[in-house]
């Protein structure tokens with residue numbers, strides 16, 4: 001048998017195998033050529049080709065996505081900005097900024113008719129009832145919603161709510177004293193204690209009743225699920241980097257995720273309904289909103305959707321700052337001593353600790369600012385989309401369709417913005433600051449975001465953080481437990497994944 005006749009007598013399954021291998025080979029070659037073609041385009045012809053950044057990041061979104069998946073995106077951004085400067089091309093269609101001017105250009109007010117980046121529609125989606133929240137609404141709906149809710153977050157409202165904050169801060173102190181009285185060597189996880197307090201406060205404001213976390217010293221499953229969903233939501237969210245897969249994945253997995261979201265949402269609906277049916281004479285969100293002219297246009301759907309925002313935006317963030325600041329104070333005993341002297345010197349009793357009294361404490365304010373700089377509760381950027389006309393950011397023309405983000409941690413840990421950026425030095429925020437801090441770029445620090453869509457609860461958050469921290473320091477001496485020595489080495493899944501912060505608190509007064 002000559003070799004030339006061999007193919008004729010090959011069994012059919014071998015012929016199939018050969019055809020199949022050819023098809024696979026063809027596919028591999030096609031994918032490889034496509035990848036090379038895309039890589040060449042993105043490196044040499046793409047509108048973002050002249051922006052600095054690692055070549056691999058310009059070619060593919062995989063390195064950025066991988067770091068999000070591993071919870072290391074915050075560190076990657078610090079590193080890339082350190083190496084490449086104030087603007088970095090972090091993936092083919094995405095630019096990251098750590099220059100203070102980007103706050104105004106991305107988040108700030110623009111003149112009427114001037115194009116501006118919008119909140120990225122892939123990231124900012126409506127609530128489960130398909131109603132947009134204050135955070136996700138387009139600019140027009142946002143302005144209306146913001147007007148409605150601003151009554152509940154005004155200075156006047158805060159003054160009316162003062163007693164409520166004091167009540168929960170006192171309960172926190174009471175619980176810690178109780179634990180100490182049971183066991184003088186007690187070790188307390190302050191992350192939990194701060195979360196219990198901030199969730200109870202916000203629940204009282206939004207549902208007219210606490211979640212009783214402080215009373216029971218235990219999370220309820222609804223709260224645990226919030227923490228879990230922040231992590232899984234951040235991981236699952238990477239699919240947005242492949243828009244066509246995103247649509248497909250939404251269709252395929254819609255039901256699984258949907259069911260969990262429905263259960264979570266229903267909890268808010270039931271509690272808001274219960275609060276409205278019961279009525280209340282307290283200065284909670286609903287009394288302040290519904291009694292004002294603007295609030296009468298609010299639909300039930302909007303009430304439910306926005307409550308979910310308040311219960312996340314107004315709780316975890318504040319507890320995060322308190323946990324981070326407590327950690328840095330414990331790592332810097334000289335700062336803690338100075339702060340304790342200020343607080344204990346200013347007040348004689350709990351009743352003295354008022355909004356006005358706390359606002360006068362300059363060193364407390366400096367410590368809060370430095371805590372927000374070192375450990376911003378929202379450490380990464382909030383994705384915005386450049387409109388088709390393009391915009392100017394930090395003096396550069398940015399073409400339409402680009403995703404842009406202002407990175408918080410990378411902004412605050414840059415020596416271009418702050419001297420000794422990785423050191424916790426509250427003095428930099430005071431008039432007694434060393435000369436080298438005179439050139440600190442204070443405007444770079446915007447932990448509550450910037451412009452018309454900045455944090456609505458900023459004043460509330462400052463008061464809450466002040467009163468809780470002041471009462472803790474007024475009543476206790478604190479020590480960090482050894483196991484929490486490296487507490488700040490954490491992953492970020494949109495928000496910090498906080499480890500337990502184990503501390504020993506010893507009462508200094510009855």
Ligand code: HEM
Pocket residue numbers: 134135146309310313314315317318321376377378382447448449452453454455456457458460461
């Ligand atoms: C340290 C504490 C806090 C920090 C660092 C913080 C930070 C932020 C940031 C960065 C945004 C912009 C989010 C975005 O555009 O995607 C935001 C928005 C918002 N925050 Fe806060 N927040 C804090 C506490 C609070 C509190 C206590 C409340 C009270 C409910 C609150 C309510 C809101 C609301 C309603 C928005 C949406 C505002 C709008 O779109 O007009 N936040 N916050």
